[in-house]
Amino acid sequence: MICQRCRSGILSRLHRQHTVGWSVPSSARQLPLQRTQFRNYSDGNASTPPPPQPAGGITPHSASSSATPGASQPRSAPEGDHTKAAPENPTKPAPERPLSSCPAGTKLTGLNFFKNKPDLFALDDSEYPDWLWTLKAEAKNQPNAASGGIDLNHLNKKQRRRFERRQAARVSHLPPQVPAHHQATDITAAQYNQGERDSGDTVAQATEGIEKRIDVTKSAREARRKGIREANFLKGL
Numbered sequence: 286m287i288c289q290r291c292r293s294g295i296l297s298r299l300h301r302q303h304t305v306g307w308s309v310p311s312s313a314r315q316l317p318l319q320r321t322q323f324r325n326y327s328d329g330n331a332s333t334p335p336p337p338q339p340a341g342g343i344t345p346h347s348a349s350s351s352a353t354p355g356a357s358q359p360r361s362a363p364e365g366d367h368t369k370a371a372p373e374n375p376t377k378p379a380p381e382r383p384l385s386s387c388p389a390g391t392k393l394t395g396l397n398f399f400k401n402k403p404d405l406f407a408l409d410d411s412e413y414p415d416w417l418w419t420l421k422a423e424a425k426n427q428p429n430a431a432s433g434g435i436d437l438n439h440l441n442k443k444q445r446r447r448f449e450r451r452q453a454a455r456v457s458h459l460p461p462q463v464p465a466h467h468q469a470t471d472i473t474a475a476q477y478n479q480g481e482r483d484s485g486d487t488v489a490q491a492t493e494g495i496e497k498r499i500d501v502t503k504s505a506r507e508a509r510r511k512g513i514r515e516a517n518f519l520k521g522l
Contacts (some may be wrong), residue, residue: 385410399521465504472497 287295387393387407396405437445473494 464508465500466502466508470497470501472501 385407389407389409391407393405393407397403435448437448440448473490
C-alpha cells in the first residue's frame with residue numbers, strides 16, 4: 286500500500302513532466318514543417334555532366350580516325366553520283382509460257398460431268414497459275430513407267446490405238462487376279478493341308494492365320510470403298 290503523502294508526491298511529479306513537455310515553444314514544434322517546405326524536389330532524371338569537347342579544329346570523326354590509323358575514311362561522293370547501300374533484290378524472270386491451243390472463250394466439251402453446272406470455257410493464258418505450265422514440262426522429262434517408258438501425249442490417234450491393242454493382248458495372257466476376299470483360303474490350315482510343316486508349332490500357325498485374316502479384311506474393305514465411290518459418283522450425275 287502507498288501512503289497518501291507518497292501518492293501526492295508522485296502525482297505532482299507526473300503533472301510537472303506533462304506541463305514541461307507541452308511548454309515547448311511553437312517555433313521548435315514547427316521545425317519539421319519548415320524543413321519539409323524547403324525540401325528539394327527532382328524529376329527523377331539524373332543530371333549527367335556534358336561530354337568533354339575536343340580542342341579547337343578537331344572534330345570527333347577526325348579524332349577517331351587519327352586514333353585508329355588502320356581504319357579507312359569514307360570518301361564523299363558527288364551530288365549526282367549516289368549509290369544505294371542495300372541494292373534491290375533482283376526480280377525473278379517470269380516463266381516462259383507456251384501458247385495455248387485453245388483461245389480464250391473456247392467451249393471445252395467433254396470436261397463437264399454434271400448436268401446442273403454450266404459448261405467450261407477456256408481462259409486467257411495469263412489467268413492460269415504458273416505451276417500449271419510446269420506440269421507439261423515434268424511430264425516430258427519423266428515418261429510414264431507403267432506404259433513401258435512411252436509418253437502417250439506424243440502419240441497420235443492411230444499410234445495410241447495400236448499401243449492399247451498391244452497392252453490388251455499382253456494382259457489377256459496373264460491369269461486373272463482374284464481378290465483375297467473372294468478366294469477360298471484356310472485361315473488356320475487343317476492337318477491334312479499342312480504338308481511338311483510341323484503341326485506342333487502352334488505359334489507360327491496362329492501368326493500366319495492372323496496375317497491371312499488381315500489380308501482378307503483389307504481386300505474386302507477396298508472393294509466396299511470402291512463401290513461407295515462409284516455409287517456416290519452416279520448419284521451426283
